Amino acid sequence: MNIKEASTQTGVSSAAIRYYEKESLIPPIDRTEVGNRDIDERILRRIRFVTQMRAAGMSIESLRRYIELFDAxxxxxxxxxxxxxxxxxxxxxxxxxxxxxxxxxxxxxxxxxxxxxxxxxxxxxxxxxxxxxxx
Amino acid sequence: MNIKEASTQTGVSSAAIRYYEKESLIPPIDRTEVGNRDIDERILRRIRFVTQMRAAGMSIESLRRYIELFDAxxxxxxxxxxxxxxxxxxxxxxxxxxxxxxxxxxxxxxxxxxxxxxxxxxxxxxxxxxxxxxx
DNA sequence: TTAAACCTTAAAGCGCACTTCAAGGCAAGC
DNA sequence: GCTTGCCTTGAAGTGCGCTTTAAGGTTTAA
Missing domain, CATH: 1.20.5 (Single alpha-helices involved in coiled-coils or other helix-helix interfaces)
Known part of the structure; x- marks a missing residue:
């Protein structure tokens, strides 16, 4: 699934998805041969989790530390x-x-x-x- | 009561109180002879109301329109x-x-x-x- | 072969809600 | 008279969470 589709499915803009990846709120996303992101269900669920926590008022920084600890x-x-x-x-x-x-x-x-x-x-x-x- | 005291009582910074007045979230505050703000209980209650609505996620702009309508x-x-x-x-x-x-x-x-x-x-x-x- | 529609990155820009700064005034105590 | 501590204003600065822009790459379809 390309980033546009993931954006449609989650309601999160493509730019925001890239931003979340850069900020390590979602794991590194697999790439196709030409370097495009190939987003799977696992990533979609992560995006939705981030969205939920953001909506609940959690800052990017808190969320990043939280996820870091859980991913360790x-x-x-x-x-x-x-x-x-x-x-x-x-x-x-x-x-x-x-x-x-x-x-x-x-x-x-x-x-x-x-x-x-x-x-x-x-x-x-x-x-x-x-x-x-x-x- | 001066602005410092009002700040202490409400937990809202002096600068933020001035900002709220400028944005019409609180009514124009009475001044002493030399031009200093003289804050009374009514203003304190307004500051607390604004604080509560801000904490509940209401934007300054929404709050301003809301208060405008109620003050009319x-x-x-x-x-x-x-x-x-x-x-x-x-x-x-x-x-x-x-x-x-x-x-x-x-x-x-x-x-x-x-x-x-x-x-x-x-x-x-x-x-x-x-x-x-x-x- | 050219346009459309997607993608990439790094960097700059933006809106919000304040905060901080600069420059100055007033009042009290030493 | 000078320092301290409060106050004033307008303007500039800040941090967050994205969004937009710029410059370019790939794929498909006419």
Missing amino acids: QEDNTKEQKALLQAQLAVMEEKRDDLQAAIDHLNYKLNHFYDHMVTTEEELRALERQHVDKME | QEDNTKEQKALLQAQLAVMEEKRDDLQAAIDHLNYKLNHFYDHMVTTEEELRALERQHVDKME
């Missing part, structure tokens, strides 16, 4: 587990921050519906809410 | 609700992507413990797993 021949099980757990902790915190922001926006959205209620108390609460609408 | 005098309730819902959808998708990546890493972490099991079948499964350790 030596048995780094302990370090690998520690790294996995550290990365998990980072991502879980990120997820929780995101959830907090979602809750915040949901709270604001729910308070829009107050415009439909009419008791005195609710109108006063609404007024207070309106002033601080952004917070 | 006219009653943009419909547009505001639509914007809130759109932003919520983006963030929920982001959260789900993050969760998928977390699940992926957890799966890998759990498979490390297979190194302690010993039945033939499990060893064969482990072998297959080992080859694709990165995926």
